[in-house]
Amino acid sequence: MVSSMKVEYLSKEMIKPSSPTPENLRLFQLGLIDQITPPNFLSLLLYYPSDSDQVDNLHIIAKMQRLRASLSEVLTHFYTFAGRIKDNTMITCNDEGVVFLEAQVNAFLSDIFEEPDADLVHHFIPIKMEDPLTPTSPLIFVQANIFKCEGLVIAVSFNHKIADIKSVSTFIKAWSAHAFGSMNEAMLPKFLSGTTLHDSPDQSYPITPPVIEFKMTKCVTSRFVFDDSKIKELKTKASSKTVQQPTRFEVVSALIWECSARASRINLGLTNRESMIIRSVNIRKRVVPPIPENSIGNFLGPSIVRLELDEEIVLQQLVIQFRNDLEEFSKSIAEAIHHEGALCKVCELAKEVKIAQNGDDLDLYYCTSWCRMSFYDTDFGWGRPKWISVPSIPVKNSMILTDASDGKGIEAWLTLSEEDMELVRSYKELLEFASLNPRIL
Missing domain, CATH: 3.30.559.10 (Chloramphenicol acetyltransferase-like domain)
Incomplete structure (x- = not known):
């Protein structure tokens, strides 16, 4: 049908x-x-x-x-x-x-x-x-x-x-x-x-900042569902002395990045391959003073984490890098939004992203979380939605995380090349914690 x-x-x-x-x-x-x-x-x-x-x-x-x-x-x-x-x-x-x-x-x-x-x-x-x-x-x-x-x-x-x-x-x-x-x-x-x-701009940068563009390519989108119980198990596996209580966003995105980066290296026939992930961070609560949560516009900043050329892909280490970069981001970038020099910092980040987008010597991944946005509370007068979803997007190496219907689990919408996705779908270390496209109950 x-x-x-x-x-x-x-x-x-x-x-x-x-x-x-x-x-x-x-x-x-x-x-x-x-x-x-x-x-x-x-x-x-x-x-x-x-x-x-x-x-x-x-x-x-x-x-x-x-x-x-x-x-x-x-x-x-x-x-x-x-x-x-x-x-x-x-x-x-x-x-x-x-x-x-x-x-x-x-x-x-x-x-x-x-x-x-x-x-x-x-x-x-x-x-x-x-x-x-x-x-x-x-x-x-x-x-x-x-x-x-x-x-x-x-x-x-x-x-x-x-x-x-x-x-x-x-x-x-x-x-x-x-x-x-x-x-x-x-x-x-x-x-x-x-x-x-943003007060007075830094004249060493153009007044109109460079626009980040996404390359549209032929790729495949798959849905992986992490139940609450599996996320708790994953948190235990990913925890360390440095990050004793990782968040569900940290562990899910780190595991998916680990599997995707490994698949890319294998398909390219490489044992070493640099990898970068750009995570969109809501800066409303992170700036000084805070921006109201119901402020309209783009209040996002890119948290950028790299896997170096010869760096081993280890889940615990990825989570530590996520946490360290987020803390550094909050200190050095988000706090500058209200002050002079903000244009300089924003343009520097945009420049780094664009350089990575145009390079062929690394794998670039994008990750954004749509969790905790209360979409399952959207009642127009005939009840709450049974499910929310996103359509596939033609942007290679991207993932969007949404809440599962219980508000505790996570649905991950992952877009990769066909070759990388075939490997990722078969990885036991991912399927141990996630179900591949289960029916909506």
Whole structure:
């Protein structure tokens, strides 16, 4: 059934804020990190089984009306999302709106749960990561997918340049609260103009920072699920005198990096190969003074860890390197965001990443965590999602970690070359702790 699945678009419209943006808020200055961030679209999918025993078209229509109305209302608060990017330096908050698509799927949601597939769910998202961006492009796309069983998959695609995953979490939480009638002042977003975070720039660097770009390549995405009990076992294995209590993010990402780097060395016929992993770190709590958690934009910094040419790949040592680099990052980089010289530091990091991206003498990996973002609490009025997922992305050597439905386990979405993935899927040291693409219970 899944192989013959078709998606038929029923409607497409532009949803605008329910109230106009005040004139004094019509221009929003992008921060340095926003300017460096690539304008790719990233997507999140929320899966809602039917909340009714019988299919009722009027019930479906009511859901769609609620989604549209609440989206219009929440955009009044998230006014930058309804605008357009200008010259990579600012957003014109002109209330042009976001795209809302309604689609009919000739399948049952249970079919998707039985065979989760990161490639298949591309049918449910409104825009691809590699789609080009123009000055008139909307910044947010939403697609509501209605299944034969009246199950619903809501896909949100957002331009990474205007928001990190924490910003998207704040947005979706407020959107569902509007739909549920439970919106409160604590959910309102905060907008910090780029000019308020970075004082005088260092003139030895260009005023416009270099934009980090991802190379799109043919690769394979696999889903590995780490249950809570297995993560506890992995923490015990990865702990050391230096890091006695590693986090679940540290141990899962370190194990996946270990297996991926080893697979690359084997497939290249090398015993020695330099490897680098770039982890996206939320700096909101790490800067001095802290930035509010509901601040909108990109408040991420790259934590960069290297495996040297002849360095042995050992899980405990990788976790130690993760912890040491994060502590160093918090001291030397994150604390500089509010002060002079921030442009210099940001550009130095961007330059290091771009050099690594253009080199052929090392393996570069990307890792980001979407855990603890409360996506499983997203209730538009018909219950919480049974599952959340991401689509496959054409960026080699990337991993996205999301919460499992119990909030304790982790789902890892790993993208590698076909050759490396074939080896990684067979590694006992990974499958001892992770299940390869189990069905959604």
